[in-house]
Amino acid sequence: MSQSISTKPPSGMRDFLAADVQRRRHVLAIVQRVYESFGFVPLETPTIENLTTLLGKYGPEGDQLLYRLLHRRDKLRRALDEGLQAGALDELGLADEGLRYDLTVPLARVVANYKDLPAFYKRYQIQPVWRADRPAKGRFREFYQCDVDITGSQSMVADAEVAGAIATVLEQLGFADFRILLNHRELLRALVAEAGIEAERESSALIALDKLDKIGVDGVRKELGEKGIAEAAAGALFAGLDAMREPGALERLAAGQGAGANGARELLELLAAAAGSPAGRHLTFDPTLARGLSYYTGPIFEVQVDDLAGSMGGGGRYDGLIGMFQKQPVPAVGFSLGLERVLLVMEQRGMFPDLGIGPQLLLCRMAGVSAADAVGTATALRAAGLRVELFADEAPMKKQLAYANTLGAPFVGILGPQEVEQGVLALKDLRSGEQVAVPVAEVAGRVQGA
RNA sequence: GUGGCUAUAGCUCAGUUGGUUAGAGCACCAGAUUGUGGUUCUGGGGGUCGCGGGUUCAAAUCCCGUUAGCCACCCCA
Known part of the structure; x- marks a missing residue:
């Protein structure tokens, strides 16, 4: 159906x-x-x-x-009735408005x-x-x-x-x-x-x-x-x-x-x-x-x-x-x-310049990290000027990383219990594969400098 | 409005002179020992072949109709 x-x-x-x-x-x-x-x-x-x-x-x-807009409801019914009686329906009887x-x-x-x-x-x-x-x-x-x-x-x-x-x-x-x-x-x-x-x-x-x-x-x-x-x-x-x-x-x-x-x-x-x-x-x-x-x-x-x-x-x-x-x-x-x-x-x-779209960083959350910690980290990164998407579901790391690839995000930030404890983010450059622990406050600078 | 072409999986397409359960690539999902992707390997879901009718023992395949899309004109931005 x-x-x-x-x-x-x-x-x-x-x-x-x-x-x-x-x-x-x-x-x-x-x-x-x-x-x-x-x-x-x-x-x-x-x-x-x-x-x-x-x-x-x-x-x-x-x-x-x-494009003409047909009358609605009573106005249309009246126009039809009158038109049929008169034997003719003129255009303005059926519609009095149109698209620009x-x-x-x-x-x-x-x-x-x-x-x-x-x-x-x-x-x-x-x-x-x-x-x-x-x-x-x-x-x-x-x-x-x-x-x-x-x-x-x-x-x-x-x-x-x-x-x-x-x-x-x-x-x-x-x-x-x-x-x-x-x-x-x-x-x-x-x-x-x-x-x-x-x-x-x-x-x-x-x-x-x-x-x-x-x-x-x-x-x-x-x-x-x-x-x-x-x-x-x-x-x-x-x-x-x-x-x-x-x-x-x-x-x-x-x-x-x-x-x-x-x-x-x-x-x-x-x-x-x-x-x-x-x-x-x-x-x-x-x-x-x-x-x-x-x-x-x-x-x-x-x-x-x-x-x-x-x-x-x-x-x-x-x-x-x-x-x-x-x-x-x-x-x-x-x-x-x-x-x-x-x-x-x-x-x-092919005259378009490279138009940056989508997030610069996907924030991946591992098991054992509270939703509030993840959202809080994302908020801090956004406040620092980054376009950040937070992976909402609880999912294996490989799934989160695969998703970052489909997004075309250049970086992922991995937030596990260790990182939360140390106030850092495991920042991974998806093009080079390099991964370093970076204090959350410094992540934006790193990503923007890349 | 005129002329032509096409219609098969989400996308791009194959399908031999009509012949059994309709295929591929990409995409998607799941696995290849429990914090790590892109490559590779394995498996999986997904199509009443645009729709309706006809010919035939048998139609994705042939014929007619219909609808939709594309291309070229016409016109326009």
């Missing part, structure tokens, strides 16, 4: 055992330290948000992937809700988010995002700062080879419009364009055709793209009066500001970069490394999002790092 219950976590979600947790904490500690060094302050928001907060912010694809899909929309809600926040609110947020997606390598249904955002500023310095924070984190983690791809929503819009593509086909054209480096010109051409975009328009799109790739293209565009002039000027400002930060050497203008989330309005970013199919992070400017929660629009820009993507690449590349 009980055997038929699956003991695996739900699809796309994971348990983290000690070694996993240590690696995650190692990365998170660096992320947090760097974010705080940039002056960002922490924020945590609820796991659950109202569906009215979440819906309509991410585009149709995003709405699809939202990202950290940006909750931030926008918070900014609109607390009017006394600083004019330039720089917050960081490290929390899990949920997407009802099909899991794959590096893609989970529950995953952590590490966001930094600045609200209230239209300056490209803000954009450069969030990119700088991300670049600093990655460099401090040991990455040297990442690229921060950069583009601008207005440039994309101008590109598509000038190619003569209808406004309603804009997003599908951009999605096709985004795949250029993967499926090539012919592949994109084919996909554009399938989306109902005329061959002439596709040709014009590629021509515009080629022009954008030429050296000095951004400068020429910025100098002109065309549709993309403002976007080009902003990118140049951003690049100029970032020249003073670690982001400078990683930022790469990529006119094909599109990004799916619909709330972006200005510069957009994506972090790439060669050995990861997806991105390690992404972000951009979203000057319209907070205005969806209040009358007054507030400009904002942010960047998000995907913790598990970072971990995946670090694991593949």
